[in-house]
Amino acid sequence: MSATVELSYRDALSKAMAEELDRDENVLIMGEDIGRYQGTFRVTQGMFDKYGPRRIVDTPITEAGFTGIAIGAAMVGLRPIVEMMTMSFSILALDQIINHAAKVHYMTGGQASVPLVIRGPGGAAKQLSAQHTHCLEGWYAHVPGLKVVAPATAADAYGMLKTAVRDNNPVIFTENPGLYTVKGLVPDDLDFTVPFGKAQILKEGKDLSLIGYSRMTQVNLAAAEALAKDGIDVEVVDVRSLAPLDSETLEASLRKTHRGMVVYEDWKFGGFGAELAARLSESCFDDLDAPITRVGGLNVPTPYARNLELECIPDVDDVVAAVRAMG
Amino acid sequence: MAKEAKLEHMETPAQLEEFYRQMLFIRRFEEKCNVAYRLGKIGGYMHTYVGMEATAVGFNAALRRGWDYVITAYRDHPQPLLMGSDPVAVMAEIMGRSGGLSRGKGGSMHVYDIERGFFGGWGIVGGHIPLGGGLAFGAKYKGEDRVTVCYLGDGAANQGVVFETLNMAALWDLPIIFAIENNEFAMGTRLEYHAADTQLYKRGEPFGIKSERIDGMDVLEVLKDASRIVDYVRKEQKPYVVEIMNYRFNGHGAADNDRQLYRTKEEEEIHAKRDPIIRLETLMLERNIMTREKMEAIDEELTDQVEAIYEKADASPFPEAHEVYDNVYTDLEPEKGH
Numbered sequence: 001m002s003a004t005v006e007l008s009y010r011d012a013l014s015k016a017m018a019e020e021l022d023r024d025e026n027v028l029i030m031g032e033d034i035g036r037y038q039g040t041f042r043v044t045q046g047m048f049d050k051y052g053p054r055r056i057v058d059t060p061i062t063e064a065g066f067t068g069i070a071i072g073a074a075m076v077g078l079r080p081i082v083e084m085m086t087m088s089f090s091i092l093a094l095d096q097i098i099n100h101a102a103k104v105h106y107m108t109g110g111q112a113s114v115p116l117v118i119r120g121p122g123g124a125a126k127q128l129s130a131q132h133t134h135c136l137e138g139w140y141a142h143v144p145g146l147k148v149v150a151p152a153t154a155a156d157a158y159g160m161l162k163t164a165v166r167d168n169n170p171v172i173f174t175e176n177p178g179l180y181t182v183k184g185l186v187p188d189d190l191d192f193t194v195p196f197g198k199a200q201i202l203k204e205g206k207d208l209s210l211i212g213y214s215r216m217t218q219v220n221l222a223a224a225e226a227l228a229k230d231g232i233d234v235e236v237v238d239v240r241s242l243a244p245l246d247s248e249t250l251e252a253s254l255r256k257t258h259r260g261m262v263v264y265e266d267w268k269f270g271g272f273g274a275e276l277a278a279r280l281s282e283s284c285f286d287d288l289d290a291p292i293t294r295v296g297g298l299n300v301p302t303p304y305a306r307n308l309e310l311e312c313i314p315d316v317d318d319v320v321a322a323v324r325a326m327g
Numbered sequence: 328m329a330k331e332a333k334l335e336h337m338e339t340p341a342q343l344e345e346f347y348r349q350m351l352f353i354r355r356f357e358e359k360c361n362v363a364y365r366l367g368k369i370g371g372y373m374h375t376y377v378g379m380e381a382t383a384v385g386f387n388a389a390l391r392r393g394w395d396y397v398i399t400a401y402r403d404h405p406q407p408l409l410m411g412s413d414p415v416a417v418m419a420e421i422m423g424r425s426g427g428l429s430r431g432k433g434g435s436m437h438v439y440d441i442e443r444g445f446f447g448g449w450g451i452v453g454g455h456i457p458l459g460g461g462l463a464f465g466a467k468y469k470g471e472d473r474v475t476v477c478y479l480g481d482g483a484a485n486q487g488v489v490f491e492t493l494n495m496a497a498l499w500d501l502p503i504i505f506a507i508e509n510n511e512f513a514m515g516t517r518l519e520y521h522a523a524d525t526q527l528y529k530r531g532e533p534f535g536i537k538s539e540r541i542d543g544m545d546v547l548e549v550l551k552d553a554s555r556i557v558d559y560v561r562k563e564q565k566p567y568v569v570e571i572m573n574y575r576f577n578g579h580g581a582a583d584n585d586r587q588l589y590r591t592k593e594e595e596e597i598h599a600k601r602d603p604i605i606r607l608e609t610l611m612l613e614r615n616i617m618t619r620e621k622m623e624a625i626d627e628e629l630t631d632q633v634e635a636i637y638e639k640a641d642a643s644p645f646p647e648a649h650e651v652y653d654n655v656y657t658d659l660e661p662e663k664g665h
Contacts (some may be wrong), residue, residue, distance in 0.1 A: 028468070054468070060498070065457045065491025072461015075446060076396070078468060096488075099451050100458060107448075109429030110654040111441040144655050168657040197659070244659055 002192070004185040012158035012186050013043050013119075013175065017081060019190055020165040021051055024079060027165055030057040030070055031083030031120075040085050041121055041180060067093035067118070071101045071170075074116040079165060084120030087174055088134040093118075101170040102145030117164045117171045122150075123215060123265045124313050125177035130301035133309075135265050137214070138272035140172040141242040147196055148172045148242040152217035154184030156240055159194030167196070176215035176265070197244035201253065205235035208323060209253040211276060212263040213239040216314065220263055223319035232323065242272055247279065254284045260292040261322060263314055268296025295322045338547065340616045343607065344625075346388070346546045347617070350380040350604050351626060353405045355633045356414070357577075360404065360421060360435075363637065364581040369421055372450075373435040374402040378576030381603030382508055383409055385549025386476060389557045396462045398446040398455055399478035401436035402508075402575075406478075412440040418640035426643030430650060444473075452513075453479065453486025456505070460492040463503035467564065474560050475503040482513025484527045496566035497534035504560055505531065507570045508543065514579045515589040531568030543573035544601040547610075574598045 007015065020027045033040055035048035035058040048056045059066040063084065070080040084090045090097065097118065104114045123135045141148040147169050151157045157175065164171040186192075202217065203224050210220040217238040224234035237253050239245070254260045260280060264273035277292045284292075298312040357375035364373050376383065379402075387409040390397070397406050407417050412428065420427030421435045428440055437448040446462060449455035459477030466473040483489065484507050496503050507528065513521045531538035537559070541552040552569070560567050576599065578586050586595070611617040655661045 060491070060494055062488075062491035062494065064488050065460070065495055068454075068457020068488060069461040069464050069492070069495060072398075072446075072458035072463075073465040073468065074461070075441075075458070076462055076465035076469075078465050095451060095454055096457060100449070100454055105657060106654045107429060107433045107437045108439040108441060108654075109427070109432045110657075111429065111439055112446070113657050144661055147656070 002187050002189040005188045006183055007154050007158070007186045008180065009154045009157045009175070009182045009184070010041065010043055010180040012154040012184070013161055014045065015186070016158045016161040017044070017165075018047065018050070020162060021047075021055060026077060027079045027081065028055040028057060029081045029083060030059055030066055032059055032061050032085045034058060034083050039083070041177065044083065063089050063092040064096050067096040068100065070116055071096060071104070071114055074114045075104060075112050079115045081117045081119060081165060084118060086128075086132050087120050087122030087136050088132050090118060090120070090136060091134070097140070097146070097170070098143050102143050105169065106145060113168045114170045115168045117161070117173055119161070119164070119173035119175060121177040121180075122174035123176040123178070124302060124309065127304055127306055127309060129304040133302035135267075135271075135297065137172065137174045137242055138266050138275070141272055141275075146170050146172055146243060148174070149196060149240060150174045150214035150242060151194075151240055152179065152214055152238050154182065155186045156194050158186045159192050160196070160240065163193045163196055166193070174214060178215045179218070182218065194240070196241045197246050198241065199237055199239050199246040199249040201235060201249070202238050203234070203236040205233040206257060207233045208259040208261065208326070209235045209237050209250075209257045210261055210263060210319065211237045211239060211250060211253075213242065214265070216263045216265055219314060219316055219319060222316045223323070226316060226320050227323055234323070239276070247283065250276070250280055251284055254280060255287045258287055258289040259326065260288070261295060261319070261326070262292065263295045263319055265297050265313055267299050268294060269299045271296055290326055293322060293326060295319055343611055343616055346384055347604070347607050347611065347622070348625060348629065349384045349409060350546065350607065352629050352633070353380045353383070353408060354604060355629050356408065356418075356636070357404060359633045359637050361577065361581060363422065368641065369435060369581070370423065371434055371436070372401065373421065373581040374579065375577050375581070376402055376405045376575070378598070378602065379508065379510060379543065379573045380405065381546035381549050382543040382571050382573050385546045386506065386553045388550050389553035390474065390476065393443060395473050396444045396446060396466065396475040397478070398459045398462060398475065399448070400452065400455060400480060400483060401448070401450050402480070403436065403438045403448045407438055407440045407443070407445045410440065410443045410445050412443055412445065414636045415639045418636050419643045422640050423645065424640060424643035425646045425650075426640065431646045432654065453483040453488055456483065456486070457488050457492045459503060460496055460501055463496070463501040464499065467500075467502060472561055473502070474557050476506055477503055478506045478508055480513065481507060481509040481511065481518055481527055482516070482521060484530060485513075485522060489530070493531060493534045493536060493566070493568070497536050500565050502560050502564050503566045504556055505566065505568045507568065508573055509570050510573050510575045512575070512579065512589060515583070517589060526570070528568055528570035531566070536566050536568050538568035538570075540570040540572060543571035544603045545606055546603055574601060
């Protein structure tokens with residue numbers, strides 16, 4: 001066991017990127033206001049001074065253009081990390097991500113690959129209103145050729161970002177803004193990585209599996225604590241990696257608890273949680289004592305007023321109430 | 328001085344014959360593709376380069392083979408043929424066969440030969456232009472003196488990402504040539520109906536990018552201009568916009584059966600006189616470099632060659648069903664079954 005350090009999720013990301021920049025000359029970071037301005041969410045703080053403009057590239061506010069440039073650069077061997085100021089802005093680059101990055105390896109018959117990371121905050125921050133609050137991980141997970149991860153802890157943020165940078169495929173790495181200040185113990189080990197496609201059980205339980213990813217995993221942990229007071233023993237399963245997906249760990253949990261609930265911040269309708277519920281219902285039908293239920297974001301554009309915004313996002317009370325409602 | 332000597336050399340009889348062969352080969356190859364399309368041997372969307380040959384041939388001759396990068400849209404058959412790709416593998420790709428460059432995964436619009444510096448082969452109008460910027464960015468980042476030629480059509484010149492990429496190319500001094508092939512039609516929409524300013528080379532000017540318009544129907548003119556531009560970009564490490572005036576003799580794509588919807592027969596006849604192959608034939612006859620008989624013999628030779636390429640490609644089997652799962656990712660297979 002290597003030693004650990006306590007880091008915020010933000011600092012874990014920053015440490016991972018700095019170490020990858022040091023490790024591989026072909027790694028660089030591109031994005032809006034990431035250099036001289038130090039990053040809107042300060043994830044790249046101090047990096048411009050340390051690594052300079054060649055490797056910390058401030059871009060114009062043209063997401064499609066610079067994402068495409070990163071894809072082209074990746075095709076000739078660079079390993080760009082593109083920071084989206086918010087994942088909502090990646091919508092401007094959807095053609096580049098979906099119609100180009102995700103297709104390169106396939107359409108070239110394996111001749112070329114795109115070692116590219118697109119990372120940034122996805123989901124609600126605080127009163128950023130409807131245009132800055134999207135959870136797009138489900139959209140991206142829908143696209144073959146992309147890997148999509150959504151770590152919930154500082155250690156996973158650190159280990160999964162390193163894995164993402166070393167991966168030879170385009171990786172969408174979503175960071176919920178509510179997680180940036182969450183602290184956790186992170187292995188103090190340059191070679192520590194967390195593989196994709198592995199879910200993890202953060203708390204064992206026997207009565208019900210609460211399945212989530214990103215910040216909802218933190219909500220699920222708190223909900224599990226609250227439910228424990230009622231004598232309900234909840235297992236918290238952190239999906240971590242949406243694509244590839246570790247169905248085995250999720251199924252094993254359900255075969256143990258016989259009840260499952262999927263919690264996701266994205267719009268409930270047609271979101272990634274629906275995919276999880278559908279496939280787990282198919283594979284675990286005989287083991288389930290009740291249908292797998294879902295708790296998701298309200299199907300509305302996210303409003304500005306704080307009280308309304310909070311209405312939209314699943315919280316501990318919503319999860320606890322939904323579990324109780326399962327009977 | 329060295330440059331002039333090079334140009335003189337380019338115009339040796341041997342070089343002219345080489346250009347003639349390249350242009351005629353592309354013409355016969357594309358015509359064969361059209362026939363194969365009608366026979367149902369090629370599917371989907373297919374766009375031939377008939378009429379525009381001087382552009383690709385002239386530009387290709389100005390590039391360093393195996394070093395410089397080329398990227399284009401979906402009218403992409405001539406590039407790999409000129410860059411040294413196996414023509415059977417190009418034809419097999421167009422026919423969706425396992426012997427294709429991408430083992431049949433790309434098709435006519437998505438031909439790639441990465442090893443030779445040909446980066447496709449893209450189907451979204453304008454979508455590949457930032458990628459071209461990225462190729463140049465990568466070369467510059469690594470300190471290599473590669474030049475990237477990013478071809479785009481007059482229709483693509485209106486896309487937003489073009490302006491985004493022009494801006495970044497100028498901002499970061501990327502060694503890239505935006506080669507706008509202005510064949511005067513964005514599919515079926517004439518230039519003056521789709522561009523507010525029909526002088527497309529001017530699109531580089533707001534960004535301080537050197538820009539000019541050249542004749543794309545004369546292979547020697549293209550070579551002369553391309554050599555100068557490529558030298559500039561390589562030496563100065565700056566972008567360049569060149570608008571190459573050419574004309575496609577076929578429809579936009581193989582499925583475009585009614586050209587009369589957007590241009591007249593009379594207009595086509597006028598442009599037919601600009602045919603780059605006839606132009607070179609005339610020049611070679613005038614200079615007594617090649618006889619009509621020799622030209623006919625070359626044509627026969629190339630036609631046979633293309634026929635043999637087609638036969639070989641047609642003998643290549645379709646990909647195995649299990650290959651559908653290959654190359655989605657570099658390191659893992661997608662879930663199988665429906």
